[in-house]
Amino acid sequence: MLDTSEGYVTEDGRKIGGVVMEMKNITLRFGGVVAIKDISFDVREGEIRAIIGPNGAGKSSMLNVISGFYNPQEGEVWYKGQRRPHMKPYQVARQGIARTFQNIALFEGMTVLDNVMTGRIRQMQAGLLSQAIWKGKAEREEVENREAVEKIIDFLEIQSIRKTPVGRLPYGLKKRVELARALAAEPSILLLDEPMAGMNVEEKEDMSRFVLDVNDEFGTTIVLIEHDMGVVMDLSDRVVVMDYGKKIGDGTPDEVRKNQDVIDAYLGVAHD
Amino acid sequence: MPEQLIWGMEVFLNGLMAGVLYALVALGFVLIFKASGIFNYAQGVMALFAALTLVGIMEGQVPFSHLINAVLGTDIHHFGWHAPALLAILLTMVVMVALAWVVNKLIFRHLVNQEPIILFMATIGLAYFLEGFGDIMWGADIKKLDVGLPQGINSVIDELTYNIFDYGFFIDNLDLVATFVAALLVIALVIFAQYTKQGRAMRAVADDHQAALSVGISLNFIWVMVWSLAGFVALVAGIMWGTKSGVQFSLSLIALKALPVLMLGGFTSIPGAIVGGLVIGVGEKLFEFIIGAPYLGGATEIWFAYVLALLFLVFRPQGLFGEKIIERV
Numbered sequence: 001m002l003d004t005s006e007g008y009v010t011e012d013g014r015k016i017g018g019v020v021m022e023m024k025n026i027t028l029r030f031g032g033v034v035a036i037k038d039i040s041f042d043v044r045e046g047e048i049r050a051i052i053g054p055n056g057a058g059k060s061s062m063l064n065v066i067s068g069f070y071n072p073q074e075g076e077v078w079y080k081g082q083r084r085p086h087m088k089p090y091q092v093a094r095q096g097i098a099r100t101f102q103n104i105a106l107f108e109g110m111t112v113l114d115n116v117m118t119g120r121i122r123q124m125q126a127g128l129l130s131q132a133i134w135k136g137k138a139e140r141e142e143v144e145n146r147e148a149v150e151k152i153i154d155f156l157e158i159q160s161i162r163k164t165p166v167g168r169l170p171y172g173l174k175k176r177v178e179l180a181r182a183l184a185a186e187p188s189i190l191l192l193d194e195p196m197a198g199m200n201v202e203e204k205e206d207m208s209r210f211v212l213d214v215n216d217e218f219g220t221t222i223v224l225i226e227h228d229m230g231v232v233m234d235l236s237d238r239v240v241v242m243d244y245g246k247k248i249g250d251g252t253p254d255e256v257r258k259n260q261d262v263i264d265a266y267l268g269v270a271h272d
Numbered sequence: 273m274p275e276q277l278i279w280g281m282e283v284f285l286n287g288l289m290a291g292v293l294y295a296l297v298a299l300g301f302v303l304i305f306k307a308s309g310i311f312n313y314a315q316g317v318m319a320l321f322a323a324l325t326l327v328g329i330m331e332g333q334v335p336f337s338h339l340i341n342a343v344l345g346t347d348i349h350h351f352g353w354h355a356p357a358l359l360a361i362l363l364t365m366v367v368m369v370a371l372a373w374v375v376n377k378l379i380f381r382h383l384v385n386q387e388p389i390i391l392f393m394a395t396i397g398l399a400y401f402l403e404g405f406g407d408i409m410w411g412a413d414i415k416k417l418d419v420g421l422p423q424g425i426n427s428v429i430d431e432l433t434y435n436i437f438d439y440g441f442f443i444d445n446l447d448l449v450a451t452f453v454a455a456l457l458v459i460a461l462v463i464f465a466q467y468t469k470q471g472r473a474m475r476a477v478a479d480d481h482q483a484a485l486s487v488g489i490s491l492n493f494i495w496v497m498v499w500s501l502a503g504f505v506a507l508v509a510g511i512m513w514g515t516k517s518g519v520q521f522s523l524s525l526i527a528l529k530a531l532p533v534l535m536l537g538g539f540t541s542i543p544g545a546i547v548g549g550l551v552i553g554v555g556e557k558l559f560e561f562i563i564g565a566p567y568l569g570g571a572t573e574i575w576f577a578y579v580l581a582l583l584f585l586v587f588r589p590q591g592l593f594g595e596k597i598i599e600r601v
Contacts, residue, residue, distance in 0.1 A: 067486065093488035105483035107476050118476045121488045124469045138468065181487065 007044060010237055017045030019078075020221055021066070021189060026075035028061055035061040036072065037245040043189065048215055048222045050232045052256075053242035054265060059225045060102060062242070063193050066223065067099045068092035080188075094122050098187035100178045102194045102225075108167035112158060112177050113149065115166055119184030120145040149184055155217070156180045156210060172203040176210070183214060190214070192224040196231055204231065211235055229266075233257070241265070275439075282433075282441045283561045284554055289447030291553020292454045293512055297526050298533040298545040299457070300505040305539045307478045307498040310380070310391045314399035316527020318368075318503060321402050323510030323519040324410040325367050327417050329360040335409045357419035361507070368503030369496075376495050384481075384491075403524055412521065417514035421449050450512045457508060458546055461501075465542070474498060532581035538591030547592060552577045 007017045021043040028036040036058045043049045051059045064070040066077070068089040077084045079095065093099075098119070107115050124141055153159055156176055161169060166177055175195060182190055195211065196204045208231055214220050226232045232239060233253040241249035241256055243265040249256045256262055300315040312318075328335060332351040341347055355363070379394055422445035430440035465471040476484045477494045484491065513523055529552075537548025556576040564572030584591065 069482075069485070088490075089485040090488045090490045093486055099486050101482070101486070105480050105486065107479035107483060109479050110472075110475055114472060114475070118472055118484075118487045118489070121469060121473060142467070142469075185487065 010047075014046065014216070016047045016237065019043070020045045020080060022078040023062075023066070024076040024078065026062070026065060026072045026077070028058075028065060028070055028072040034245050036065070036242075038075075039240075039242070039245075039247045040075075041240045041247065041250055043221060043223055044238075045221055046215070046219050047237040048211070048224065048235055050236035050239045051223065051225050051242060052227075052229070052232050052239055053248075056244075057242040058245040059242055060193055061245075063099065063191050063223070063225055066092075066189075067097055067191055093185070096122070096185070096188040097191065098182035098185040098189075099191035100175070100182050100193055100195060102197060104171075104174050104178055106166045106174055106178055106181070109165060111163050111165055112169075112180075113153070113162045115177055116149045116153060116180045116184050117145065119181040120149060122185050123148070148186075152180050152183050155213070156183075172199055172206075175199070175203075175207065179207075179210065179214075183218075183220075186218075187220065189221045189223060192222060194225050194227060196226060196228055204228070208235060278437045278439050280558070280561060282443075283557050285441065285443060286447070287554035287557030288550055289444065289451060289553070290557065291550035292447070292451045292546075293509070293516075293549075294526075294529055294533050294552055295546045295549025296450070296454050296457070296505065296509040296512060297530040298537065298549055299454075299461070299542065300502045300509065301530055301534055302537075302539060302542055302545045303461070303505060304498055304502045306542075307474045308380070308391075308495055309388055309478065310395060311388070311539070312502065313392065313395040313527065314402055315502065315506060315530065317399045317402045317406070317524040318371075318506035319510040319513065319526065320519070320521065320523040321371070321406045321510075322364055322368055322503065322507040323417060323514035323523060324406045324415070326360055326364045326419070326507070326511065327415045327514070327519050328410045329363050330355050330357065330417075330419075331415075333410060338411060339408055361419065361511075364507055365504060368507055369500045372499030372503050373496050375499055376492065380495060381492065399524070399527075403521065407521070414518050414520040415514075417511065417519050419511060419515065421446055421511075421515050423515065446512070446516055453508060453512070454546070457505065458542060461542055470494075470497060529577065532577040534591070535581035535584050536591055538593045541591070541593035544591055544593030551592075552580065555580055 007015065009015055019042045022040075023042070024040050026036055026039045027034070039062065051062055053059050061070060065072050068087045068091065071086060079097075087095075107118065110118075123145055153162060156179060158173065158176055158180060161173065161177075166174060169177065179192070179195065182192075192211070196207050199207060211222060211224070212235065215222055224236070226235075236253060238251060239249070239253055239256045240247060241259070241262045243261075248261040248265055249259040251259070297316060297319060300318070301312060304310055304312040304315070327333070332353040332355065334340070334348050334351060337349050375398065379398065380391070383391055383394060424445055426443045426445045426448060429443045434440040463471075465475060473484070473489045474494055474497070476487070476489055477491060481491060484494075509526075510519075510523070513526060517523075533545060533548040533552050535548075536551055537544030537546070556573045559576050560570065560572050564570055564576075
């Protein structure tokens with residue numbers, strides 16, 4: 001078992017830091033249905049942490065707990081060494097936790113550029129009145145943020161569609177724009193809910209490359225949910241495996257691959 | 273130049289001016305519809321309420337005086353002061369922001385994710401409540417509103433046209449002011465929506481609630497802001513209409529005139545509200561002048577706008593500027 005208490009160095013030489021987020025004994029119920037049952041795990045600074053599991057395992061619910069869309073009945077979320085109180089999703093976002101959605105939630109009527117600009121809300125401080133009064137300050141802020149956004153647009157290679165309304169884009173590009181919007185917030189943790197779902201092989205390769213590049217270039221901590229086992233094993237540093245709302249495995253891809261419970265969950269068990 | 277053509281030009285200009293006033297009301301509808309998908313039936317009543325409050329503050333009227341007098345047996349009506357127009361307008365705006373906050377807190381927060389028709393019904397309820405509330409608060413009598421806007425015939429245009437055509441056009445100063453104010457308002461709103469952080473957030477909320485939350489936008493803040501903006505537009509419309517025809521409860525019916533404007537302009541377009549208003553204003557005046565009065569016995573202004581809207585519904589349901597309706601299958 002990899003000792004992760006003080007951070008570690010990955011095989012490809014990236015330094016992984018201390019714990020940035022810790023989920024402690026999270027339980028989430030919807031009426032009588034238990035979506036998440038007493039799950040604990042941690043996320044370290046700079047790592048790519050995957051959550052995998054069969055359909056209905058509670059992966060997306062877990063991501064929704066992290067991003068504040070769901071509030072667990074039991075358990076604690078610790079972020080940057082502090083217990084996080086009950087928070088609304090927009091408050092979580094302002095703390096620097098950005099996310100994408102499984103079914104893509106973009107502003108369809110707005111251009112790619114405008115979509116990505118909304119990601120900068122955390123960085124834009126000027127209030128309603130001050131924008132009206134100190135035009136210069138608000139303008140400067142707009143320009144600065146615009147520059148940051150253009151960099152991200154370049155980085156994700158979507159310059160050519162900057163002015164296109166998102167509604168007109170094909171699925172693969174929409175996913176990329178959504179990633180761009182999340183990145184624009186310069187998040188300390190980036191949550192990706194099935195970033196490659198529904199993509200063809202080529203798009204998957206592109207997306208994998210972007211995920212790795214983001215992590216490499218900006219040192220962004222990434223928590224991702226993915227179905228494609230190949231992708232997960234290639235991308236992630238550590239993996240949490242869920243099944244029926246419970247955690248059945250946690251460790252490096254190699255460890256998880258050898259875990260008997262995980263093999264059973266994915267391949268089924270013979271009942272005799 | 274033939275007399276008919278000159279008169280026609282005057283009618284055209286007056287139509288434009290009337291259109292501006294329609295557009296002002298339609299603008300309030302568009303704002304709320306764009307940001308929250310709510311068709312706010314109460315927009316007209318909000319204009320009435322704003323005008324009532326403005327007059328009340330200016331005249332130093334005691335709010336709820338009838339109620340207070342009836343319950344306590346007192347006889348108070350006025351504070352005895354007259355507030356300057358600008359101060360009264362500012363105070364009225366404060367009241368409209370408070371109203372936006374209360375409406376959001378008590379009604380629309382609890383109706384998040386409901387069907388549009390339910391939200392629409394809620395605004396009908398709001399409209400009737402606000403009308404009654406305005407009545408209890410400020411009384412039901414017709415009031416004169418004078419915030420110092422110029423009124424009456426514009427002598428410059430009168431003279432100018434007299435020199436050219438031998439016939440002076442009658443253009444009301446108030447209409448000119450209204451046009452100017454509306455133009456300013458639209459420019460400000462477009463700049464706000466397109467180039468400011470809150471404007472962008474407003475469009476984002478209109479587009480997708482979940483996505484808006486995920487980038488750190490507070491839905492409540494945006495909704496209160498949008499209702500306040502709509503309150504502000506209502507105040508402007510209330511001032512213009514109130515100055516023109518007195519503050520009376522039929523003012524709330526101008527909301528109905530905004531409907532055909534919206535059909536034409538599209539529910540989601542700010543420039544559309546303006547163009548729609550102008551087309552309706554000019555259309556109904558010219559139609560009355562050319563066809564209505566000579567051949568149809570007049571009074572076509574009452575229905576012309578609705579028939580035009582009906583035609584638009586048949587041939588271009590998204591309006592002139594509305595977002596194109598694309599259905600992917």
